[in-house]
Amino acid sequence: MDSATSDLxxxxxxxxxxxENGLKIVIVGGFGVGKTTMVRSVSDIRPLNTEETxxxxxxxxxxxxxxxxxxxxxxxxxxxxxxxxxxxxxYLFGAPGQERFWFLWDRLFSGTLGAVVLVDxxxxxxxxxxxxxxxxxxxxxxxxxxxxxxxxxxGEEVREALDLPEGIPLIECDARSRESxxxxxxxxxxxxxxxxxSARESTT
Amino acid sequence: xxxxxxDDDPDRLYTVTGGRSRSETDAFDxxxxxxxxxxxxxxxxSEHASILRICRSPTAVVxxxxxxxxxxxxxxxxxxxxxxxxxxxxxxxxxxATADQLPDPEILKQVLVGLRNL
Numbered sequence: 318m319d320s321a322t323s324d325l326x327x328x329x330x331x332x333x334x335x336x337e338n339g340l341k342i343v344i345v346g347g348f349g350v351g352k353t354t355m356v357r358s359v360s361d362i363r364p365l366n367t368e369e370t371x372x373x374x375x376x377x378x379x380x381x382x383x384x385x386x387x388x389x390x391x392x393x394x395x396x397x398x399x400x401x402x403x404x405x406x407x408y409l410f411g412a413p414g415q416e417r418f419w420f421l422w423d424r425l426f427s428g429t430l431g432a433v434v435l436v437d438x439x440x441x442x443x444x445x446x447x448x449x450x451x452x453x454x455x456x457x458x459x460x461x462x463x464x465x466x467x468x469x470x471x472g473e474e475v476r477e478a479l480d481l482p483e484g485i486p487l488i489e490c491d492a493r494s495r496e497s498x499x500x501x502x503x504x505x506x507x508x509x510x511x512x513x514x515s516a517r518e519s520t521t
Numbered sequence: 522x523x524x525x526x527x528d529d530d531p532d533r534l535y536t537v538t539g540g541r542s543r544s545e546t547d548a549f550d551x552x553x554x555x556x557x558x559x560x561x562x563x564x565x566x567s568e569h570a571s572i573l574r575i576c577r578s579p580t581a582v583v584x585x586x587x588x589x590x591x592x593x594x595x596x597x598x599x600x601x602x603x604x605x606x607x608x609x610x611x612x613x614x615x616x617x618a619t620a621d622q623l624p625d626p627e628i629l630k631q632v633l634v635g636l637r638n639l
Binding site for chain 1: 616
């Protein structure tokens with residue numbers, strides 16, 4: 318690789334030339350909940366950061382100065398990647414759960430396999446909104462509580478506080494641990510597999 | 522290091538895309554893998570040349586955006602130009618395009634095997 322390329326890509330190892338199918342999983346959660354930590358724990362590359370901007374007409378603004386009623390939404394997100402085999406690459410996105418983010422969901426994250434809602438049990442209410450929006454989008458997800466060493470709540474207590482249906486897996490994790498973060502992803506993909514399998518069964 | 526895109530004058534983004542603010546199609550997914558089909562040539566727009574250098578091996582749209590420090594929507598426009606000129610090819614993700622369509626169990630099996638082998 319010549320220097321001009323590494324100036325642009327840093328120390329990131331290139332993908333295999335046979336890589337052809339990119340997949341997405343999104344980790345959603347509030348500020349400081351450990352999204353980037355989890356991405357870093359399992360990623361083949363140091364997490365990267367990028368952003369998307371979207372201009373939309375202002376809502377409920379009733380004036381004639383059209384240009385000024387437009388607002389620009391900017392969402393920054395982190396991501397990492399895992400090469401699963403010769404052809405398949407899984408991209409992991411850490412995305413903020415706040416309101417403005419959801420305006421960009423369809424544009425950025427359509428085709429996402431599923432989502433992990435990462436939760437800090439000291440701030441459970443922070444994740445209500447994300448859970449609602451994922452349900453509205455019909456996006457399958459699991460909930461993972463990141464252990465910050467605070468008071469321990471039972472799964473039942475967390476499930477009740479989040480009003481989480483029985484069918485949605487809830488697990489504890491330590492986002493700093495590669496093994497634990499791997500387990501979170503495996504739990505999500507197992508859940509997707511079950512959903513996908515039963516959906517197919519019911520149509521045949 | 523200064524991040525272009527975030528703090529830059531919006532005029533720069535306008536110039537990079539020749540005044541266009543959206544691409545004609547949303548053909549390029551965040552994880553579409555882009556492969557350069559030629560080397561950068563003299564006189565090429567510098568962003569186009571950078572993309573061709575980055576894409577000597579398959580590179581996702583989102584990685585290109587991060588490397589260039591440009592918003593994803595701007596990068597999609599630049600990729601559209603290069604694609605129309607036959608300078609790149611695109612390997613699009615083979616997953617359902619809508620949120621409520623569940624992925625193929627075969628793909629999920631591959632993902633599980635890959636994750637367990639990490």
